Amino acid sequence: MAVEIPKEKWGGQVNEVTIGATEEDGGTRTSTVTVGGSTTLPCLSFEGENPNKAVVAIEILDEEPQDWPQPLVDVWGDVYSDPAEWAKKAVDEFGAELLAIRLTSANPVRQDRSPAEIAETVKEVLDAVGVPLIVIGCGDAEKDNEVLKEVAQETEGENLLIGFAEEDNYKTIAGACMIHGHTLIAQSPVDVNIAKQLNIQLTDFGIDNDQIVIDPLVSSLGYGMEYSYSVMERARLGAIRDDKMLCMPMINFIGDEAWGVKEPDTPEEENPGWGEQDTRGIMWETMNASTVLQSGADILVMRHPKAAENVNKFAAELVE
Amino acid sequence: MIIIGERINGMFNDIAEAIKNQDPTAIQEWAVKQLEAGSHYLDANVGPAVEDSPEVMKWLVEVIQDEVDAPVCLDTTDVEAMEAGLEVHEGTAMINSTTAEQEKLDAILPLVKEYDAEIIGLAMDKSGVPKDAATRTEKSMQIIANADAHGIPMENVFIDPLILPVNVAQPHAPEVLATIQQVKKLADPAPKTVLGLSNVSQNCNNMKLINRTFMAMAMAVGLDAGIIEANDEDLIDTIATAEIILNNDVYCDSFLEQYRK
Numbered sequence: 052m053a054v055e056i057p058k059e060k061w062g063g064q065v066n067e068v069t070i071g072a073t074e075e076d077g078g079t080r081t082s083t084v085t086v087g088g089s090t091t092l093p094c095l096s097f098e099g100e101n102p103n104k105a106v107v108a109i110e111i112l113d114e115e116p117q118d119w120p121q122p123l124v125d126v127w128g129d130v131y132s133d134p135a136e137w138a139k140k141a142v143d144e145f146g147a148e149l150l151a152i153r154l155t156s157a158n159p160v161r162q163d164r165s166p167a168e169i170a171e172t173v174k175e176v177l178d179a180v181g182v183p184l185i186v187i188g189c190g191d192a193e194k195d196n197e198v199l200k201e202v203a204q205e206t207e208g209e210n211l212l213i214g215f216a217e218e219d220n221y222k223t224i225a226g227a228c229m230i231h232g233h234t235l236i237a238q239s240p241v242d243v244n245i246a247k248q249l250n251i252q253l254t255d256f257g258i259d260n261d262q263i264v265i266d267p268l269v270s271s272l273g274y275g276m277e278y279s280y281s282v283m284e285r286a287r288l289g290a291i292r293d294d295k296m297l298c299m300p301m302i303n304f305i306g307d308e309a310w311g312v313k314e315p316d317t318p319e320e321e322n323p324g325w326g327e328q329d330t331r332g333i334m335w336e337t338m339n340a341s342t343v344l345q346s347g348a349d350i351l352v353m354r355h356p357k358a359a360e361n362v363n364k365f366a367a368e369l370v371e
Numbered sequence: 372m373i374i375i376g377e378r379i380n381g382m383f384n385d386i387a388e389a390i391k392n393q394d395p396t397a398i399q400e401w402a403v404k405q406l407e408a409g410s411h412y413l414d415a416n417v418g419p420a421v422e423d424s425p426e427v428m429k430w431l432v433e434v435i436q437d438e439v440d441a442p443v444c445l446d447t448t449d450v451e452a453m454e455a456g457l458e459v460h461e462g463t464a465m466i467n468s469t470t471a472e473q474e475k476l477d478a479i480l481p482l483v484k485e486y487d488a489e490i491i492g493l494a495m496d497k498s499g500v501p502k503d504a505a506t507r508t509e510k511s512m513q514i515i516a517n518a519d520a521h522g523i524p525m526e527n528v529f530i531d532p533l534i535l536p537v538n539v540a541q542p543h544a545p546e547v548l549a550t551i552q553q554v555k556k557l558a559d560p561a562p563k564t565v566l567g568l569s570n571v572s573q574n575c576n577n578m579k580l581i582n583r584t585f586m587a588m589a590m591a592v593g594l595d596a597g598i599i600e601a602n603d604e605d606l607i608d609t610i611a612t613a614e615i616i617l618n619n620d621v622y623c624d625s626f627l628e629q630y631r632k
Contacts, residue, residue, distance in 0.1 A: 244621065247622075289621045294620065296623065297621060
């Protein structure tokens with residue numbers, strides 16, 4: 052009896068989005084990263100195309116991190132007080148093809164650095180490495196508007212991926228991205244309806260459909276990741292069913308979430324049942340990322356190079 | 372919802388005049404207007420005033436597709452006129468229609484196959500429109516079985532369970548809803564379903580209210596397509612809302628505007 056493989060006919064496609072610009076395109080990057088383009092579900096290349104593999108970005112901060120779990124200190128501790136050195140180590144030693152910098156030093160309750168100082172740091176990182184750059188604010192909406200506007204202006208033409216635009220705060224940052232040629236991250240609180248509405252607002256505002264990346268706000272493994280997983284699955288189904296307001300690639304800040312809970316941060320002596328802290332943290336981040344990869348993640352922003360390597364390998368196997 | 376604009380029909384005076392005078396203006400205007408309102412197909416029916424002939428159907432298809440890039444739903448009972456329309460049609464045409472009568476099926480289904488077209492099958496035969504859902508379903512099955520025997524894929528078959536005006540044939544409406552539900556279970560993948568929606572309200576009061584209410588009810592039981600008044604804004608709003616409630620489209624606050632994009 053012949054077995055016929057059932058194939059779904061999808062009518063839509065995830066947008067192809069490129070991050071970074073080389074000299075030809077008005078930037079200074081030595082390489083760019085392109086994600087998206089899928090016409091089917093993740094891994095199901097027998098019924099459509101997944102032309103670009105999911106990309107892992109290494110995340111660094113623009114200041115010395117506070118209270119990071121020991122495995123992260125072990126791997127980055129020697130360079131993490133200098134963002135340019137940190138960036139170099141991520142690229143030269145660990146082969147990062149994409150880098151994310153989180154501007155925590157801008158936070159008014161911490162260092163409260165000025166937009167000009169911060170733009171200077173971003174430029175130093177751009178000088179230190181040739182890979183494209185993701186830039187994330189400190190989380191204080193008012194301050195981020197000032198800082199990200201300055202960064203966008205000072206790095207014109209580099210086609211950074213900048214975040215976050217949110218439903219009730221997007222005009223300043225979206226305007227800056229539009230004027231200075233950057234791509235934008237639209238963040239919604241684990242809610243596919245708001246994700247869609249925000250994309251409508253942004254495109255009505257004038258942002259090109261393929262200059263947007265969705266951040267559905269992933270939660271850590273063990274802390275509600277399944278909510279984000281199903282939101283992402285629904286968004287991806289919308290995209291390949293040709294919903295133009297859900298056809299943007301998706302980004303997940305795995306490292307920030309996965310290392311922010313107690314499991315990776317508890318020494319073995321405190322909880323012997325959980326086993327070695329070193330492998331536990333790396334596996335926590337690896338599992339977190341490789342799970343959402345199956346619901347359609349296109350960019351995974353991670354913190355531990357070993358976890359990043361695991362996920363990179365897995366992502367490559369999935370598109371084979 | 373697959374929207375088939377109903378307006379290019381010779382039962383409307385402007386279209387009848389246009390066909391009689393071979394003046395494409397009104398036809399092309401309605402083609403554009405209906406597409407702007409969200410139609411996917413444009414129904415084309417010569418109407419009662421002019422004789423259904425291959426020349427007229429050919430002309431109608433050509434003037435529509437000269438103006439717009441959209442498939443036509445060839446609405447005629449004349450097989451020769453149908454074939455003439457198919458010959459000049461660009462893209463995938465829809466044939467409107469056949470009944471379950473064997474001679475009709477034998478005449479039309481080879482054309483459907485040859486032109487890789489879509490076919491509307493009316494759930495009736497020469498004894499007229501059935502009274503109940505069971506008989507409508509039986510007629511639908513005959514159409515489906517014949518289409519399958521001709522190698523026509525189920526997704527190209529649209530079953531029309533035939534709605535009649537609620538003022539004179541009130542018991543038919545619930546039977547039609549039950550038929551839609553049953554037809555969706557007759558094959559896997561299921562055939563599609565279609566209604567000539569405006570029939571439900573012919574010569575009634577509050578025609579548009581009746582149309583859109585019935586539309587929502589029919590969508591809830593599995594209606595895939597409608598030959599409708601595409602420029603009825605409230606009807607399109609109802610369709611957009613029903614798509615949301617059926618979880619076919621992802622909800623967003625701008626769902627009415629978004630549906631039209």
